[in-house]
Amino acid sequence: MxxxxxxxxxxxxxxxxxxxxxxxxxxxxxxxxxxxxxxxxxxxxxxTPAAADPWFAAYVDVTATPSYAFESPVSDAAKNVVLSFIVTKAGEDCTPSWGSVYTMDEAASSLDLDRRIARLQQQGGEAVVSFGGLANDELASTCTDVDELADAYQSVIDRYDVTTIDLDIEADNLANTEASVRRAEAIAIVQQRQKAADDDLAVWLTLPVAPTGLTEVGTDTVADFLSAEVDLAGVNVMTMDYGSSRVDGQSMLDASTSALEETHRQLGVLYSRADIDLTSETIWNKIGATPMIGQNDVEGEIFTLDDARKFNTYVVDHAAGRMSMWSLNRDATCGSNYDVRRVADSCSGVAQGDFSFATLLASKIVGSPEDSASTTTTSEPVAVEEExxxxxxxxxxxxxxxxxxxxxxxxxxxxxxxxxxxxxxxxxxxxxxxxxxxxxxxxxxVLEGETPVISPTLPAGTYPTWVGTDVYEEGDRVVVDDYVFESKWWNQGDSPAASNTEPDNSPWVRLTDAQITEVLDQLAAGEAPTGQSTVTPTDDAAVGTTETPAQ
CATH class of the missing domain: 2.10.10.20 (Carbohydrate-binding module superfamily 5/12)
Incomplete structure (x- = not known):
């Protein structure tokens, strides 16, 4: 992020x-x-085994200036937080730090972080710790010894006594395939240690996403974790900064819901390949969504308050396992002198009035990270026959x-x-x-009570069969495999069947059911049907040579 x-x-x-x-x-x-x-x-x-209640926790940038007082929640929606980001300490490959600047001891003294987390917990809130992010090296990218890497992760978990961790893998950290394998192996070690101590550890992967789903390196990362036998709590996708992956006219809301649907499909495939059968409902419970509120990093991409309301409804209706947002630091209206076209660390870039994005996105989401951390993934039985x-x-x-x-x-x-x-x-x-x-x-x-849809068909001989040697003019119509095609321009030897693989380059377009119905109406009225072929036969065609339509 x-x-x-x-x-x-x-x-x-x-x-x-x-x-x-x-x-x-x-x-x-x-x-x-x-x-x-x-x-x-x-x-x-x-x-379908009982799923954990979905939970909401917004990200907080721990090292951002001005500092955000997460230890004093302004609402119930802000009581659980995802503290970011633990990364490699500059110059020390296996040492965890906040933002590459503060070791955990230094954060305790300079940021009073330990006390602030304890204060949050004292008020019934929970802290999730996030590793990685966009700007710095995630630990696995620099720490090449798996055991040392596992110890580094373990030290953070023990220090802050968390039940849930978040691995935000993006940019160069995501492209590093060797680091991905190390990361998965190290987290598997840590999770087994926690299990042996009868302590829960939920592991979430946070990955970039497009409206078409996770990228190839994203699905590879999930596969690495499943191969290492990490019990993933889920995959949280960053529904933000789509850029060119968002098609013209597609809203931020539509792009985000499409991203979740495609991720749902991909996770089903990934778990199946790992020999774990999960229902659609369970897969949804393993999906998280994290929009970037207000102005995104990409110019023209703005996640609005109305988007937040509707996105919350979508996530709740699908019982997705987690909702987050980037970030609580930004959940406020910018000052009157601020250029809202520039992304700010301390405000959203949109006029929020009395509303907060956190409250809108957290609506009707009642679970907590700790409660969901005890959930174990098991293959679900497959038995009921349908036809x-x-x-x-x-x-x-x-x-x-x-x-x-x-x-x-x-x-x-x-x-x-x-x-x-x-x-x-x-x-x-x-x-x-x-x-x-x-x-x-x-x-x-297929919906309850549906019956076959009958497509209209033309009487035999309404249009001639396509012949490869004949010349066709714009508007001529022919038949191939019982389908009717219309010529878009003069052509000879171009099979209408090819129009389905290269519709832009083909001189043919298939008639729709509505056009077929129009021709039927013309026939019923005794009129000549539109597009009666004015075929110009070649010499061979004139003596009766025909050609089998291309398949």
Missing amino acids: STTEKAPKPAKTKRLSIPRLLVAIVVSAALVTAGVGAARTWWVSAT DDPATSPYAIWDEDATYLIGTKVVWHRNVYSAKWWTRGDLPDNPVLDAWETPWELVGP
Whole structure:
């Protein structure tokens, strides 16, 4: 970023269980034996363990000037804080420090930090400690001995007696793949130490995100932690500073909700690859969101009070595990002489009136970091059988042998998918980490009571079949694989089927259902249909030579 009583924890295993293996065999058999158009079987979780209540805690920049008095909360929303950032002490590779300047002893004397944390705890508040951030070296980037690194993390946890830590990994720290492996191995050691001492330790990864989800290095970081068998409390995404990843016209709110949805999908894939089956609800409980309030670092990106209200509603409705914000230092209106186009450390850059971002973002979020820290991740059973039934599906059941053009909708595993480009044989729910890897976009679930949507079709012979040797003028219409296409400009030899993979460069565009309906109305009225082909046949075509339409 810029500038109760503890239940015993069962040992976690990642081996392929016998029930999981049996389910995998049954699913594979169902896919192999199902015929075209037959009902398809899928599987959903039978039970969902009780999730921890979501919690809110805003970041506080400990070393920022002027100092923020987190030890005197101005509201209930400010009673839990994420203190940032513990990084490497300048010149001392394995020594933790606040902002690279103050060792923990120096922070105790110069910032009175120990006493202030104790005061916060005395009033019922909690402190989470965050390692990393944008500006300095996270400990794993400089401390190359895993045991020494684990001791460095442990010293901070012991010093401040915290149950939850936050690893804010970004910029060069995120790009350092060797550091990522070290970090995961060291945190695994620390978490096992805490477990042996019957102490809880919740570990959150805080990562940059785009509206399309986590970056590749972000998903790699999560995978490193799961590979090291760290029990992640969750992944907190920084819903801010989107820059060019935010498409034209996309609001900050829409970009942020899209980022959470894509992260949810990616986490499901990552946990599945780690042989841990989790329900959709559990995955949501492992997601955190941290907007940058007010003016973001990117010009023109402003997270407003109204955005905060609506984002809170979205997070609460989806039961996400955590909400934070950057930062309590900034949760105030800037002074009248301040240039709000410049990001400030001590104000938001927007007129807040009597409102605070913390109060709006924390609304209806009642949990605490300590209460959620005792939650243990375990693979959830998969048992309940459902079916894809053509009679209760709005669109055709996906068929691996069928060809689908851009915009075609299908049903698979009781969800509706839309083709983003021409596709054949690509599973709609193929577990890919990045959306660009699949030609399918999830639209949403099949709804109760739905029946097949009947697309309009034209009588045979309404338009001629496309022939590769013929010349077509702008507006001519032809048929390929029962689909009707219209020519955008003069062309010869350009297959209409190719328009689905390169729509901008193709001279053809497929007719929509609305256009097909318009032609049907013309036929019913005895009129000639729009786009009757004025084909200019070649010499070969004139003597009856035809060509099989491209698939």
